[in-house]
Amino acid sequence: MLSKRLIKYFKSLQLKKYRHQERKFIVEGAKGVSEVLASDLAIDFLLTTKVYAELLPTDQLSKVKEVIEVTESELKAVGTFQTNSAALAVVSMEEKHDFLLPNDRLVLALDDVRDPGNLGTIIRIADWYGIDTIICSLESADFYNPKVINASMGSFTRIKVYYKDLKEVFTATELPVYGALLSGENIYKSQLTNIGILLMGNESQGINSDLEQYISHSLHIPRRGGAESLNVAIATAVILDNFFR
Incomplete structure (x- = not known):
């Protein structure tokens, strides 16, 4: 007992x-x-x-x-x-490692993704597509929240998640930054490469306007039905699938 x-x-x-x-x-x-x-x-x-x-x-x-x-x-x-x-x-918890942005593959950046279930699901999706690095804004859900761990279905053991000021990250890199925006280019007609940063935004507000200036390639998933929006985890999966086709 x-x-x-x-x-x-x-x-x-x-x-x-x-x-x-x-x-x-x-x-x-x-x-x-x-x-x-x-x-x-x-x-x-x-x-x-x-x-x-x-x-x-x-x-x-x-x-x-x-x-x-x-x-x-x-x-x-x-x-x-x-x-x-x-x-x-x-x-x-693992010992904190110095952050080094990979420059030879695609990484995910999450701006203010606050729902633990969404973060955990995104970690699982990233693992499916072989992405091993996620950069979260400082306001995003805690990686070690039980709901995050549970939703990741074990993928948390294979993904490195860092919490950073995204402005500082984008300012310091020359990598292309892909961002999911309603005003972006139709993703099905976009030329995508597997090297760079994919930025996904907050569940209700999208990407912070202060970060839009760092986006070099804006992407949009065209709507064919009547739904107002897509869940951020689902949108992440759709976009990643197009990167790896």
């Missing part, structure tokens, strides 16, 4: 303040936990049901500092899932 102290500690990691204070975050569910166990990330605690633990390779379990067998109700009590029959891991 989990102690009250540990329950309080695990639940505190749902809050950004304590995550960054402790330099720890939580990963829930069979998919996410399996991905993190297979990664190089350090795992402090693994709360696991007996059934799930029996499915794990011994070498993966051995890398965990402390394994605690729990019930499904205990997993629900300390996590964010309504149901969890597998596991929850407490993982150490």
Whole structure:
């Protein structure tokens, strides 16, 4: 049985303040936990049901500092899932790396993407298309938010996410900057290269007007129906698909 102290500690990691204070975050569910166990990330605690633990390779379990067998109700009590029959891991954040903008491939830049579910889905989409670097504005959702981690479906283990002043990033680079704008060129008629930065904007406001001056190639997904707008994660997937055709 989990102690009250540990329950309080695990639940505190749902809050950004304590995550960054402790330099720890939580990963829930069979998919996410399996991905993190297979990664190089350090795992402090693994709360696991007996059934799930029996499915794990011994070498993966051995890398965990402390394994605690729990019930499904205990997993629900300390996590964010309504149901969890597998596991929850407490993982150490990676050491902060110096930011170096890749100049030989396409990277994503996100301006004020605040919805954790959208950020997590974009991370998963980036992973699908082989993009390994995402630059977020300082106002964007926290990478370690449980909703981001859950929505990424394990892709968070393979993507580097940096939080930067995007103006400074764009000012310091000569790479082409592609931006999703309603006034942009029809993406299906655009000449696209796989080297540069793709900038996606806020869920409701789009790209900040202060950043438009740095866009060298504006892109637009033409509308054929009556929907007012596209979800930013869906728009990201559509645009990336055209980059890699």
